[in-house]
Amino acid sequence: MTKTKIGILGLQGAVREHLQSVIASGAEGVVIKQKEQLDEIDGLILPGGESTTMRRLIDKYDFFDALVAFGKKGKPIFGTCAGLILLAKNIVGSDSAHLQLMDIKVERNAFGRQIASFEADLNVKDVGEGFNAVFIRAPYVVEASDDVDVLATYNGKIVAARQNHYLCSAFHPELTDDHRMASYFVKMVEESKSALATQ
Helix, strand or coil, X not given: CCCCEEEEECCCCCHHHHHHHHHHCCCEXXXXXXXXXXXXXXXXXXXXXXXXXXXXXXXXXXCHHHHHHHHHCCCCEEEECHHHHHHEEEECCCCCCXXXXXXXXXXXXXXXXXXXXXXXXXXXXXXXXXXXXXXXXXXXEEEXXXXXXXXXXXXXXXXXXXXXXXXXXXXXXXXCCCCHHHHHXXXXXXXXXXXXXXC
């Protein structure tokens, strides 16, 4: 099987750090700047940044329908921080959400503004214990449907979850040298690639 290829949406956010994490996890990393590149990859990371700005750039570069179609094909997507907000079906205080691919409701800037950025050691289900999670103006998941698997909580708030081939985290796993979250996603993508190849 050819090397698994994972794209990082390169419109805003910690793109280079995600790229390094993907490569450290044994996959090939590609920065995605044009929607046509989505056809060449097996999985996609939506990095942190500012969700409203990212949505504006997604619309500007005509990515919206292509991203939804990518997810609906069964290809894995991992949203971190702002990427989590992009994946959510519902956003507290907003009449409209973005890609609406994950059956979750999120609260933006839920732990406070920039000054409230912090780190915490989390136990992440199926990933490992003592994961140093970096939160920067982070959202969290307020509600999740029954088929969403909660992977981590902080102070009772959901900060990492998975629903089928969608993965999200409120924190920035790419900002440390601990590549376990990226490796978990690479494994998800490899499993999906095998399953899709047999369809």
